[in-house]
Amino acid sequence: MIKNELLIELTEYIELVINDYTLRTITLGTAILGAVTGMLGSFAVLRKQSLLGDAISHAALPGIAIAFLITGAKDSNTLLLGALVSGLLGTFWIRGIITKTHLKSDTALGLILSLFFGFGMLLLTFIQKQPNANQAGLDKYLFGQAATLVESDVWMMAIVTGVCLFVLLLFWKEFKILLFDKDYAKTLGFNTKTIDILITSFIVLAIVLGLQTVGVVLMSAMLLAPAAAARQWTNSLSKMVLLAAVFGAFSGVFGTAISASQNNLSTGPVIVIVAAVFVFVSFVFSPSRGLLFKQIRFIKNRRDLQLHKTLAFMYHIAETHDNISHPHEIKILNNFQGYTKSTLKNLVEKNYVTIEGTTWSLTQKGFNSAANLYNQLSKKDE
């Protein structure tokens, strides 16, 4: 029954998404945004530039304010252009600080982030005092308001995503080689500086796109979370980029759905939390890297080791007798560290040992495998 109701609600919601203009725009917008940030975020994460996104998104704020001061209009495209310019300026200043002085990258990031943001706030408060009725709503860029998305914004996002995708595919091998072996790329004659600037610019572009939807403060999570989640499932760059895009898009769609179904829930934070859930699930349940399976593997290895240790111990006892299946008391195992009742049971199940009453005896199979125990190990090591 409950399942049915849920299904009905879900179909109703989907119908709403298709028919309702606002909801459709927002869902599409956040989905596209999630996809493009996930895609480019993969590069940011792998290049160890995770916090760059945070710095850039904050650094974009004065650009928005200045663009407004110059044009006096709240056209989102001009404002985003301003954000892009000031984001790029911040990025290159960060680069300048890291390469030209002995300040480290974290200091450079923190500096640019807080200084640009503070300057942006100064400008915003300055604008608010101006006798211009048009200024209200600039602060939506602080925390983002998905509800203000209109169709033209979504088109803009779609176009930018298309361009990103095109450039990404065009320069795929350059990006890839720069990512994993910069020096090699240089020796092959690639202009690493240009590629570097290209990809950083695209990351800035993606961040700026998202400002209107999730805002300055939470933008960095949009960049990181899908990529960090995708990283856990694969070791291949192309798969990771694809997965990150999918995770990002789904975070956008689910986040919008959850915030639309409740009152007083702003979309940005909800999307971030949904993305964080993706990350959490990936961290725990990913088959190869996940914490859960890692723990299971750990326990299994320990058991195997105990089993082998017990078997070896028995082997050394049996060795001293002519008949290898000569029965011994179980008690003598008690002093041995690796021995537990379950290991003994496992040994019996594997037909290595037979038990009669309170005695055990090694079978021929057990003897052989114990004799080869270390050989096998050393063979595996090779």
Place this chain on the structure above:
Amino acid sequence: MSSAQFEIQLIASFVAIACAIPGTFLVLRKMAMISDAISHSILPGIVVGFFITQDLNSPLLILLAAVTGVITEVLVEYIQKTGLVKEDTAIGLVFPVLFSIGVIMIAKNANDVHLDIDAVLLGELAFAPFDRLFVSGVDIGPKSLWIIGSILIVTLVLLYAFFKELKLSTFDKGLAASLGFSPAIIHYGLMSISSITTVGAFDAVGAILVVALMIAPPASAYLLTKDLKKMLLLSACFGVFCAISGYWLAHWLDASIAGSITTMLGLLFLLVYLFAPSKGVIAVLYREKQQRTEVSLLTFLLHLKNHDEASERHVNHLNEHINWQKVRSKTVLDLALKNNMIEIENQVVSLTPKGDEFTTQAIDYIITNEDAQIEDMKEDFFLFRG
């Protein structure tokens, strides 16, 4: 200047000093971004505290927020330890999530709570003097002044008491640990102080200004000095200077005080970044250019020493042989002449005895792999630098 204005500047200066001290260590320990993370992630702590006490200035609020700050650090370190993602990604994942939780908590209870995210992030210093503390009916000053004042005093006392432990563990973690100073205690102590300062200051100046005050003054000071004590002192001075000048900028522009102070910090950093005597960008660029010319000079002298025949040493030939542009060749030639390393006769260049001696010594250093020694040698031989 009215008393309210004076109080605002006093509060701002106190905040500046209280931030500069932990900030210096954060910058030196390469943990500057942690302060940004903490300033965002304390939001849920503040919200929960506010639900309980309904008072933005209660000590419980500060305590809860500080706990959230430490939780942030613990979470970041746990994620790092799993090795699933890099450290910076861990920071970038944790704080937006905590911040989002805070924002959602505020939004869900918007009707019962008079707590504005803008106010938390940005603060409003202008209102700080109006929230006054009364002890048995007597007005003893603004509340935030007392809060930040006590945090400052605690920070100063701790700094004085643990200065050598902090210094040692900052510059040589291994030695500090082997001498028996627990790195964990110092690390988390520093984190707690940073959280408490952030929280104590947020209500007056906002979270972003706290980050700016923690990072910008120490970063500027770090470009000017290498001495820890001087760096602490200098960053405190920078902080106070920017706090006061920022206040007057805000007064003049009629804009946010926190924003103006940050802008002043930005200008200050820009100035230091460009003009710092030995580590500023201009000095670095100048030095790089000088190095380039001097390396060219050395190459040129080595070339001269290797070739006796006149054709190899002809001025025009050098141009094409070493593949330098005309201007560069002229700079190098002029420098060599000025330093009496070469003489030119009939367009043929030859080494002077001094130039010969310099080159011989340089070769010695180069073949024994002690290139760094050449720098010292330059002091002895050069009358003019490149």
